[in-house]
Amino acid sequence: MALRFLTAGDSHGDSLIGIIEGLPAGIRLSPREIRRDLLRRSRVYGRGARQKVEGDHVEILSGLWKGRTTGAPVALRIPNRGRTGGGGLSTAPRPGHADLAGCLKYGLLEVPPVSERASARGTAMRTAVGAVARAVLNPLSVVLVSHVRSIGEVDADPGRVPIEHIRRRADRSPVRSADGRAARRMMEAIRTAEQGGYSLGGSAEVIAAGVPPGLGSHVEWDRKLDARLAGALMSIPSVKVVEIGDGLETHRWPGPEAQDVITVERGHIRRPTNFAGGIEGGISNGREIVVRVYAKPIPTSRKTLPTVNLRTLKSRRSPYVRSDVCVVPAIAVIAEAVTAWELLGAFLEKFGGDHIDETVRNLRGYTAALAKRNRR
């Protein structure tokens, strides 16, 4: 059975629920570990007042025996503490949200049945599910990091540093930037936007190291790893572009310069560059997986926009409810979680294993065979 998960819950409902099926047995899971990622998502600069209310505590309701997965479905619950403040939306769809299209689709005159479920509050559960995926990827030696590359007009350039440095710097930065100077300018831009009553978009990067060659497949369109990552990352609210490797740069270059050449050094195959972001033909090639997401500025801000009352069809301004100003640092963490989940799915397809020890054995056997072949 393939790895899968389902979520339920609304922005201002009792709680968010997630059910994960297909995890190998033997993985140590704790609410504390999952909460660490939830706090990385919520305690960043630019978020609104709700994040101060939400403690993002998570409960693991099933699927564990003595703290380790059993192979049975793992059910997670995140209580919603910030349940007030969702009113005032009733019949006026907000431009840039699912509100109008959702009301048309489901035959509604009131927005909450759509907005409650479409809300990015649901990304808390996506992050929790990703934290579980990361716990499985740990013994498989996969390391994931995320950092913010731009906010509004401010670009970050962390330079060519090991991903451990990127992770450490990003985790310490209120805007998840691995470039200290840019981080200060990003925070200034967010402050200015907040004072001016508008929101800011930006971009974030996820890097996954330790991914062996051979995840995903070229043989069918829906098995391609890049396609699967792109689809999943695009589902993050407000993400409008997904870039694999340096795609937004290389599409302008002459063809031969845009490829990662294959060289041999002392009998070992090498790929000196990684423009492809670790994926060629839909298959991981053994280099770091690099994906980037670009998010629009979120729709709600104090500068209200023209909309309509769905009951009277009279024009009005969109309602203002408490809102974030810039969610790009949060999106970096969510994208990291989403990437972890997709990579885990591809890992388990290739290496299987009802118990994590079996998965690890299968991975080791495969990498040993590859190393032998490389030495020929």
Ligand SMILES: Cc1cc2nc3c(=O)[nH]c(=O)nc-3n(C[C@H](O)[C@H](O)[C@H](O)COP(=O)(O)O)c2cc1C
């Ligand atoms: C973590 C996170 C928090 C968000 N918070 C808000 C918010 O407070 N106000 C808002 O208008 N949009 C917010 N958004 C963006 C909207 O959820 C998103 O733009 C909307 O659902 C429409 O989806 P689309 O932009 O992908 O089409 C947030 C997005 C994320 C990822």
